[in-house]
Amino acid sequence: MAVVVVEVGETRGALLRTLSAGVEASLGCPVLVSIDRLDTESFFDADRCQYRSTPMLPMLARLCRTPTDRVLGLAEGDLFIPVLTFVFGEALLSGCAAVVSTHRLYPDVYGLPADPMRLQQRLITEGVHELGHTYGLVHCHDPACVMHASRAADDIDDKTASFCLSCAGRMAPSGMRVAVV
Amino acid sequence: MDDISNTRILIVDDEQVVRDSLREWFAEDGYHVTTAAGGVEALTRLATEPADLLLIDIKMPGMDGLELQRRVKQAAPEATVIIITAYAAVDTAVQALKAGAYDYITKPIDPDDLARVISKAAAHQRLARENVRLRERIDAIAEGDMPEIVGDSPAMDEVRRMTATIAETDATVLITGESGTGKELVARAIHRGSHRRNMSMVSVNCAGLPEGLIESELFGHEKGAFTGATYQRKGKFELADGGTLFFDEIGDISAKTQIDLLRALDDKRITRVGGTRVIPVDFRVIAATHRDLARAVEEEEFRLDLFYRFNVFTIELPPLRTRPSDIPLLAQHFLQRFARSMNRRANHFAPEALQRLQAYEWPGNVRELENAVERAVVLQRGEAIGPQDLPLPICAGEPPGPEPQTLAEIEHRHIECVLGATAGNVSRAARILGIDRVTLYSKIRKYDIPRQRTS
Numbered sequence: 001m002a003v004v005v006v007e008v009g010e011t012r013g014a015l016l017r018t019l020s021a022g023v024e025a026s027l028g029c030p031v032l033v034s035i036d037r038l039d040t041e042s043f044f045d046a047d048r049c050q051y052r053s054t055p056m057l058p059m060l061a062r063l064c065r066t067p068t069d070r071v072l073g074l075a076e077g078d079l080f081i082p083v084l085t086f087v088f089g090e091a092l093l094s095g096c097a098a099v100v101s102t103h104r105l106y107p108d109v110y111g112l113p114a115d116p117m118r119l120q121q122r123l124i125t126e127g128v129h130e131l132g133h134t135y136g137l138v139h140c141h142d143p144a145c146v147m148h149a150s151r152a153a154d155d156i157d158d159k160t161a162s163f164c165l166s167c168a169g170r171m172a173p174s175g176m177r178v179a180v181v
Numbered sequence: 182m183d184d185i186s187n188t189r190i191l192i193v194d195d196e197q198v199v200r201d202s203l204r205e206w207f208a209e210d211g212y213h214v215t216t217a218a219g220g221v222e223a224l225t226r227l228a229t230e231p232a233d234l235l236l237i238d239i240k241m242p243g244m245d246g247l248e249l250q251r252r253v254k255q256a257a258p259e260a261t262v263i264i265i266t267a268y269a270a271v272d273t274a275v276q277a278l279k280a281g282a283y284d285y286i287t288k289p290i291d292p293d294d295l296a297r298v299i300s301k302a303a304a305h306q307r308l309a310r311e312n313v314r315l316r317e318r319i320d321a322i323a324e325g326d327m328p329e330i331v332g333d334s335p336a337m338d339e340v341r342r343m344t345a346t347i348a349e350t351d352a353t354v355l356i357t358g359e360s361g362t363g364k365e366l367v368a369r370a371i372h373r374g375s376h377r378r379n380m381s382m383v384s385v386n387c388a389g390l391p392e393g394l395i396e397s398e399l400f401g402h403e404k405g406a407f408t409g410a411t412y413q414r415k416g417k418f419e420l421a422d423g424g425t426l427f428f429d430e431i432g433d434i435s436a437k438t439q440i441d442l443l444r445a446l447d448d449k450r451i452t453r454v455g456g457t458r459v460i461p462v463d464f465r466v467i468a469a470t471h472r473d474l475a476r477a478v479e480e481e482e483f484r485l486d487l488f489y490r491f492n493v494f495t496i497e498l499p500p501l502r503t504r505p506s507d508i509p510l511l512a513q514h515f516l517q518r519f520a521r522s523m524n525r526r527a528n529h530f531a532p533e534a535l536q537r538l539q540a541y542e543w544p545g546n547v548r549e550l551e552n553a554v555e556r557a558v559v560l561q562r563g564e565a566i567g568p569q570d571l572p573l574p575i576c577a578g579e580p581p582g583p584e585p586q587t588l589a590e591i592e593h594r595h596i597e598c599v600l601g602a603t604a605g606n607v608s609r610a611a612r613i614l615g616i617d618r619v620t621l622y623s624k625i626r627k628y629d630i631p632r633q634r635t636s
Binding site: 048054080081082083084085086087090091093133138139149151152 | 196198199201202203205206208209210211265288289290291292293295296
């Protein structure tokens with residue numbers, strides 16, 4: 001039982017390490033950084049200058065070593081699903097793969113001063129959130145819970161990478177000792 | 182949203198990628214989601230699996246989104262439709278809104294917009310469902326609390342028939358009949374059968390309104406309109422807006438009030454006392470009187486023009502003495518009601534008691550019969566009401582003493598008897614005696630009836 005973090009396209013090593021450490025602290029399970037990297041060229045949509053996230057998921061799922069493993073892709077490109085303008089990330093609900101992008105997590109994208117700490121916190125929160133979906137969790141009403149839906153970047157700042165008691169209970173069958181709000 | 186898992190969403194789009202991505206997106210929120218690739222499939226699915234919210238792509242081959250929306254409005258009028266459109270097709274989306282769509286979203290959809298629109302639509306659905314539930318409850322409560330028109334005499338059959346006929350219209354109704362024949366009961370039956378039944382029926386007892394207060398009572402007043410008008414207050418006309426205004430004892434209003442009333446009935450607009458703003462009001466009028474209004478017009482006590490306003494449709498309630506066959510039915514009806522509310526065993530009348538009830542003239546009509554039965558139920562501990570339990574014409578519980586008695590002595594004894602029977606409950610005793618509580622209290626003081634019996 002482990003989470004494998006995989007680069008989707010080129011990413012900064014520091015962010016990869018931040019994400020791995022944050023996920024490990026939140027889920028309480030071993031996190032491995034894969035030496036593989038998923039090539040993004042085939043996911044690029046030239047009209048929208050964005051990357052399709054949905055086809056990335058089956059590709060990432062192939063990197064699962066055991067049925068209990070989860071694979072989390074880290075992308076720096078802007079992700080989308082065709083009907084939406086963008087997504088922060090996507091996951092296979094009750095599946096084994098998820099992907100998260102840093103693109104819209106930078107405060108400077110919204111004209112605010114650069115804030116590396118905020119970026120790191122948002123990345124960990126969104127990474128854990130997408131992994132939560134792979135364990136079958138849906139969005140939670142508790143605004144402090146990591147599984148609460150975030151529709152805008154500053155929504156993410158209202159929560160941490162910890163689960164509410166109810167969602168933590170739903171994670172229990174996975175055998176992980178997750179961080180609780 | 183409190184009930185996401187109870188909200189069923191049907192996504193209708195010919196593009197599989199759109200269906201799949203929206204289904205995934207809503208599934209992460211916990212909604213129950215189904216999809217259809219076109220209009221025909223959507224209607225087939227709706228027939229077996231109802232949906233609360235439909236997201237319909239406006240541009241689809243075959244049946245387009247607008248046509249599907251029209252069909253959905255017929256097949257599932259309670260469903261909320263949200264149109265999905267491309268930027269270029271906003272005009273068509275506006276057309277959809279005019280045809281009853283709740284909202285529209287443009288592709289590609291901003292996640293924040295989608296969440297907001299769906300959240301609003303689900304809340305709208307919840308309120309609509311709650312509204313239906315509350316209306317059903319109000320109807321049920323109204324049905325349960327509302328005394329029915331009892332009696333199988335031809336006269337009462339005719340009253341019921343006329344009540345049902347007139348209820349559906351918005352016509353003004355004049356109900357005539359002696360006191361206690363049930364004029365307000367018929368007014369309520371008309372209101373309950375009308376399209377205004379979900380709004381209030383506001384009663385105005387014209388006989389009980391002091392002349393100085395009637396204007397403020399009917400039209401309301403603004404703050405400071407007169408000494409004591411500390412707050413703004415709505416009058417009966419405004420309170421009845423959308424519903425029914427019931428004028429009881431309309432024959433007893435003063436000449437001045439008749440003029441004010443005539444103006445308000447004609448204009449359907451009022452101005453509060455001390456105010457300048459003209460307030461439009463929409464109400465149906467039902468009036469009742471025990472007086473012969475036509476004669477009152479002849480005697481110039483009632484305005485002819487006002488009489489014409491009220492006398493559009495008249496229902497005359499027959500006095501109880503003209504329909505003795507209804508007495509056993511009414512008596513049994515009241516017996517069951519009071520026995521249930523007082524938790525008494527009494528469930529029928531002895532034959533002699535029924536004979537006595539039918540032989541009596543009932544000058545106070547149904548109200549007097551109702552009071553007599555209530556008193557009998559209070560007194561009787563067994564299952565059968567006997568003739569001795571019936572207060573006809575006075576308290577029958579105690580035979581008169583051997584000594585000659587004055588009227589005051591008989592009144593004193595009768596009040597004591599009823600108070601004893603009601604275990605000192607003044608409100609109930611006053612109702613049985615046919616007087617108000619204040620009068621009963623003054624009589625209790627007058628005859629020095631011990632307080633421990635009047636708790």
